[in-house]
Amino acid sequence: xxxxxxxxxxxxxxLTPLMMSLIVVLISNNFLSWLLTLFTTLITLIFSLLLYQxxxxxxxxxxxxxNWVPPLGIEYLIDKVxxxxxxxxxxxxxxxxxxxxxxxxxxINNSSISKVxxxxxxxxxGLIGLVTTGDAFNLFVFLEISSLAxxxxxxxxxxxxxxxLVAAYNYLILGAIGAxxxxxxxxxxxxxxxxxxxxxxSNRIAEISDNKALIAGFGFxxxxxxxxxxxxxxxxxxPRAYAYAPSAVSVLLAATATKAxxxxxxxxxxxxxxxxxxxxxxxxxxxILPLSILAMFAGTIMAIYEKDIKRxxxxxxxxxxxxxxxxxxxxxxxxxxxxxxxxxxHALIKGALFMAITSMGFYINKRITINNLSGLGRAMPITxxxxxxxxxxxxxxxxxxxxxxxxxxxxxxxxxxxIWIAFLILxxxxxxxxxxxxxxxxxxxxxSPKEPNIKEKPEIYIALLMITFLNIYFGLDASIVVxxxxxxxxxxLGVQK
Amino acid sequence: MISLETYILxxxxxxxxxxxxxxxxSNNANLRDFLGPLGGIISSYGALEIMNxxxxxxxxxxKLLQIADGIKIGFEVTPLGAIFGLVASxxxxxxxxxxxxxxxxxxxxxxxxxxxxxxxxxxxALCIAYSGDLLTLFIFYEVLTFSTYPLVAHKQNELAQKAxxxxxxxxxxxxxxxLLPAIIWVWVITGSLEMSKNGVLDGNISYEYAPYLxxxxxxxxxKAALIPIHKWLPAAMVAPTPVSALLHAVxxxxxxxxxxxxxxxxxFGIDFLSKTGASTWLIWLASFTLLITSIIAIYKDDIxxxxxxxxxxxLSYITLGGAxxxxxxxxxxxxxxxxxxxxxxxxxxxxxAIYVGAKMSKxxxxxxxxxxxxxxxxxxxxxxxxxxxxxxxxxxWSKFFLMLGAAESGYLFVLVVFSISTILNxxxxxxxxxxxxxxxxxxxxxxKIPTLIIIPILCTCFLTIILFFTMEPFQNLTxxxxx
Numbered sequence: 001x002x003x004x005x006x007x008x009x010x011x012x013x014x015l016t017p018l019m020m021s022l023i024v025v026l027i028s029n030n031f032l033s034w035l036l037t038l039f040t041t042l043i044t045l046i047f048s049l050l051l052y053q054x055x056x057x058x059x060x061x062x063x064x065x066x067n068w069v070p071p072l073g074i075e076y077l078i079d080k081v082x083x084x085x086x087x088x089x090x091x092x093x094x095x096x097x098x099x100x101x102x103x104x105x106x107x108i109n110n111s112s113i114s115k116v117x118x119x120x121x122x123x124x125x126g127l128i129g130l131v132t133t134g135d136a137f138n139l140f141v142f143l144e145i146s147s148l149a150x151x152x153x154x155x156x157x158x159x160x161x162x163x164x165l166v167a168a169y170n171y172l173i174l175g176a177i178g179a180x181x182x183x184x185x186x187x188x189x190x191x192x193x194x195x196x197x198x199x200x201x202s203n204r205i206a207e208i209s210d211n212k213a214l215i216a217g218f219g220f221x222x223x224x225x226x227x228x229x230x231x232x233x234x235x236x237x238x239p240r241a242y243a244y245a246p247s248a249v250s251v252l253l254a255a256t257a258t259k260a261x262x263x264x265x266x267x268x269x270x271x272x273x274x275x276x277x278x279x280x281x282x283x284x285x286x287x288i289l290p291l292s293i294l295a296m297f298a299g300t301i302m303a304i305y306e307k308d309i310k311r312x313x314x315x316x317x318x319x320x321x322x323x324x325x326x327x328x329x330x331x332x333x334x335x336x337x338x339x340x341x342x343x344x345x346h347a348l349i350k351g352a353l354f355m356a357i358t359s360m361g362f363y364i365n366k367r368i369t370i371n372n373l374s375g376l377g378r379a380m381p382i383t384x385x386x387x388x389x390x391x392x393x394x395x396x397x398x399x400x401x402x403x404x405x406x407x408x409x410x411x412x413x414x415x416x417x418x419i420w421i422a423f424l425i426l427x428x429x430x431x432x433x434x435x436x437x438x439x440x441x442x443x444x445x446x447x448s449p450k451e452p453n454i455k456e457k458p459e460i461y462i463a464l465l466m467i468t469f470l471n472i473y474f475g476l477d478a479s480i481v482v483x484x485x486x487x488x489x490x491x492x493l494g495v496q497k
Numbered sequence: 498m499i500s501l502e503t504y505i506l507x508x509x510x511x512x513x514x515x516x517x518x519x520x521x522x523s524n525n526a527n528l529r530d531f532l533g534p535l536g537g538i539i540s541s542y543g544a545l546e547i548m549n550x551x552x553x554x555x556x557x558x559x560k561l562l563q564i565a566d567g568i569k570i571g572f573e574v575t576p577l578g579a580i581f582g583l584v585a586s587x588x589x590x591x592x593x594x595x596x597x598x599x600x601x602x603x604x605x606x607x608x609x610x611x612x613x614x615x616x617x618x619x620x621x622a623l624c625i626a627y628s629g630d631l632l633t634l635f636i637f638y639e640v641l642t643f644s645t646y647p648l649v650a651h652k653q654n655e656l657a658q659k660a661x662x663x664x665x666x667x668x669x670x671x672x673x674x675x676l677l678p679a680i681i682w683v684w685v686i687t688g689s690l691e692m693s694k695n696g697v698l699d700g701n702i703s704y705e706y707a708p709y710l711x712x713x714x715x716x717x718x719x720k721a722a723l724i725p726i727h728k729w730l731p732a733a734m735v736a737p738t739p740v741s742a743l744l745h746a747v748x749x750x751x752x753x754x755x756x757x758x759x760x761x762x763x764x765f766g767i768d769f770l771s772k773t774g775a776s777t778w779l780i781w782l783a784s785f786t787l788l789i790t791s792i793i794a795i796y797k798d799d800i801x802x803x804x805x806x807x808x809x810x811x812l813s814y815i816t817l818g819g820a821x822x823x824x825x826x827x828x829x830x831x832x833x834x835x836x837x838x839x840x841x842x843x844x845x846x847x848x849x850a851i852y853v854g855a856k857m858s859k860x861x862x863x864x865x866x867x868x869x870x871x872x873x874x875x876x877x878x879x880x881x882x883x884x885x886x887x888x889x890x891x892x893x894w895s896k897f898f899l900m901l902g903a904a905e906s907g908y909l910f911v912l913v914v915f916s917i918s919t920i921l922n923x924x925x926x927x928x929x930x931x932x933x934x935x936x937x938x939x940x941x942x943x944x945k946i947p948t949l950i951i952i953p954i955l956c957t958c959f960l961t962i963i964l965f966f967t968m969e970p971f972q973n974l975t976x977x978x979x980x
Contacts (some may be wrong), residue, residue, distance in 0.1 A: 218975045396673070397643070398636035404565070410678055422678045430670050437662075445658060475564075483567040 010076040012062035013047045014129045015257040033114040050089035055083045077134030081488040084340055085131040085263040087156035088347045093124045094253040099355050099463035100248035107160050107246045116156055122150035127260045136186045147175040154245040163349045164244035173236040181224030188217030202272045231263035231325055232295030239314035245410035247358030255351035259343055270492040283430050289329040295322030296428040303435045309357050309368040322345045327409050335412035337489035342405035344481050349393045352467040355386035363454045372440055377443030379454045382461050386468040390434040393471045396429050403476040500552050501557035505572050507543030511536035512620035512882020518614050521911045525611040540586035551579040571627030576978040581755045585748050589619050592743035593951035595925050598738050598949025602853040617644035622748035630690040631680045642668045649733050654684045660732040661758035667729040668719045675715025707775035714760045720753025722809045724786040734801040737771030738849025746841035751834055754815040761819040770822035783817035784914045792922035798859050800848040811837045817898050826902020830973040833895035840892055843880035843957040847873050854946035865938030876958040879925035883961040891964035
């Protein structure tokens with residue numbers, strides 16, 4: 001039995017949430033549907049951890065779907081690179097589900113809760129599938145599954161605030177454009193090479209030189225994924241979607257959705273195409289690098305002037321995505337590894353911040369703007385302390401996970417003779433303290449008109465405590481994250497063709 | 498037989514324990530307030546033992562935590578660190594007693610929070626003193642900044658919040674934007690975060706880049722308060738006086754100049770600096786800061802503001818001593834850490850005593866009050882003499898060595914700078930006891946100073962005199978450091 005599970009792990013991490021989403025929708029009891037969802041995400045998390053162990057035993061696991069041997073059949077490929085986003089998604093979805101128990105019923109009508117959880121699992125399945133698959137077209141399928149499920153989830157926020165519908169519509173249209181671009185790119189590449197398997201594609205592309213269709217295909221794919229990953233200036237769908245989605249959904253999406261796409265971006269740039277190729281080098285140097293720097297500052301500055309806290313955090317995400325793409329754009333092994341370190345850490349940070357803010361929103365039962373925060377920190381000390389710790393982590397203060405990522409990104413940029421990049425990164429992270437401080441000051445120092453009487457509920461703060469703990473833990477013992485990320489970078493850039 | 502590792506823990510843990518226990522003792526004020534001096538005594542004992550070990554040529558070390566490959570939190574005591582650790586822990590005893598008198602006498606709010614973060618700051622300062630590598634140093638440097646914020650903004654009014662914001666933005670901003678990349682730069686070029694006695698840069702960096710790297714360190718270490726990153730120190734004076742006394746005359750600012758000296762000696766290396774001249778510009782900047790802030794101090798009527806500018810000026814002595822890149826000057830700089838600490842903490846204690854006892858904070862109000870508070874004005878007088886550098890006060894030693902160093906390194910204009918500054922010191926510090934003793938009283942004020950305030954003042958005042966006669970072990974330590 002165990003053997004069979006181990007052997008089929010690559011498909012199980014995708015199938016478990018996918019199948020369970022079909023079952024959850026049938027359950028009418030809200031609590032049961034939540035419990036089943038939690039159970040599913042827990043199983044998925046366990047599977048993904050087992051998978052981590054397996055990957056490090058065998059360096060890479062190739063799984064032929066339906067026993068059709070790749071490149072003909074669909075291949076699920078799990079190596080040291082893809083295991084990182086798998087763990088991120090599985091971990092965050094478990095924590096987010098745990099967090100959702102009391103938050104979800106407060107925002108969603110009783111009748112639709114099981115549907116929401118079904119969509120929830122579907123989105124998770126889509127995201128994990130996205131990073132597991134080794135097939136370009138299958139990837140498109142999962143991209144669509146996760147996008148459509150996420151759009152529906154965002155739209156669920158419409159039960160409380162009609163703005164969510166506009167946000168979801170935006171998200172849908174732009175997501176569709178992104179996916180279409182991607183599939184056009186895949187089509188072009190398929191036309192040239194005749195294969196959809198990513199590994200095979202990579203081998204055949206290496207043999208082709210100077211082909212206009214190849215360049216066009218590359219362009220379409222990269223831009224499509226950049227839109228999905230909300231790389232500046234293709235980010236406009238993101239702030240609204242995160243801001244108006246139901247609280248728990250914001251947590252899930254903010255911490256996972258763009259991470260999966262960023263992983264795909266790295267895969268396309270470094271693995272399908274080749275870093276030594278001029279095409280990739282120019283794209284990194286002249287497109288992604290400047291855009292990332294713009295993202296870092298634009299995102300941070302927008303966050304400073306933002307009054308709505310969920311939007312503020314979304315803007316901050318755009319800046320943080322900038323750090324990750326910047327690390328990718330530098331293009332050395334150390335920098336790509338740093339990108340993956342931040343990919344992981346940022347998921348923890350942003351997940352935690354959204355949890356803290358949305359639970360404050362739950363207690364005061366209002367939209368959370370900077371004015372509504374006055375004095376809330378004193379009324380809910382546990383949530384506030386977690387919020388402060390994770391803010392410090394976002395700002396990159398020592399002894400938190402965020403510091404580790406910043407340390408490695410800066411080290412990588414200095415090693416690559418880019419000390420000016422290091423300055424820009426640090427300047428933008430110093431700016432990020434401004435908006436973090438704005439919130440902390442409001443929470444703690446501002447007097448509220450009437451002192452809110454709030455009793456913090458363990459169902460809500462336990463998940464927050466767990467994720468905050470992880471933020472500190474991975475700041476004190478980062479070796480697993482750092483080593484895995486360096487292994488991933490080695491695998492991505494190691495074999496120079 | 499207690500191992501050296503344990504002594505490190507005996508030194509750094511008491512303040513941490515005090516910090517963790519204090520929040521639970523808000524209902525038992527006496528026990529809570531007793532913890533500080535007790536912790537100080539235990540810490541000082543550890544620091545003393547460590548200093549003895551270092552004097553015997555040992556280097557106590559302790560690895561606390563391996564974060565990832567090449568990144569760790571660990572301690573390794575250098576002679577410089579042993580000195581700073583001893584200074585911070587011994588003065589903590591007096592400052593802790595003084596705080597009790599001050600906070601109670603002044604009926605301050607949120608005393609539990611105050612003591613919690615006060616101990617946290619001392620812990621951070623001690624960890625800085627003993628840090629074994631650049632990253633540990635950086636981490637506790639930041640911890641120190643963050644733990645002092647609640648103390649600066651203690652009063653929670655508009656002014657305190659504004660000052661707190663300025664304090665944080667300058668200290669955090671400078672350290673994150675300049676200090677961190679400088680440390681990582683060293684990491685990249687030398688391959689590790691370790692420091693060594695004679696510097697690690699020689700042969701790893703080309704001579705033209707060295708001044709830039711040094712500039713990143715100098716402007717990153719905001720706590721050393723060189724112009725133009727000195728504004729946070731006067732701003733921090735809104736804090737209750739025990740904070741200004743221990744933290745903004747000893748722990749925080751000395752952590753700044755300590756870091757500066759450590760970087761100059763153990764990262765760059767004195768030989769490397771004198772060979773490349775990488776620190777020549779720093780001599781000019783420090784001299785400039787030294788003179789300008791002495792002049793500004795003359796125009797400040799608020800006692801604490803005047804002392805703050807005086808502190809900035811005195812910190813520049815230390816930076817200047819390091820930048821001169823001569824053995825003598827470095828020794829003088831290190832000794833100045835000790836002597837200035839003892840002198841300046843006395844002056845701040847007195848400023849606080851006047852505030853608690855007579856509700857006065859302006860120098861122009863002090864006329865003729867010497868007779869009602871003779872002891873504390875006498876203490877102020879003695880502390881001032883030490884800072885000015887008059888024997889038999891401790892301060893004369895460090896000034897003597899600094900001047901010798903200036904002559905040794907060949908920068909003779911520095912001697913002139915020292916002389917002018919001494920005159921300015923005398924002018925702005927002596928005005929205070931002079932007004933108190935020689936001018937006529939404007940109005941009668943009932944003076945009542947708690948005993949718990951007077952005792953520490955007398956102790957630290959006495960210390961400035963004792964130190965004059967017991968400088969030898971410290972001087973031995975500094976010669977271990979430069980040879």
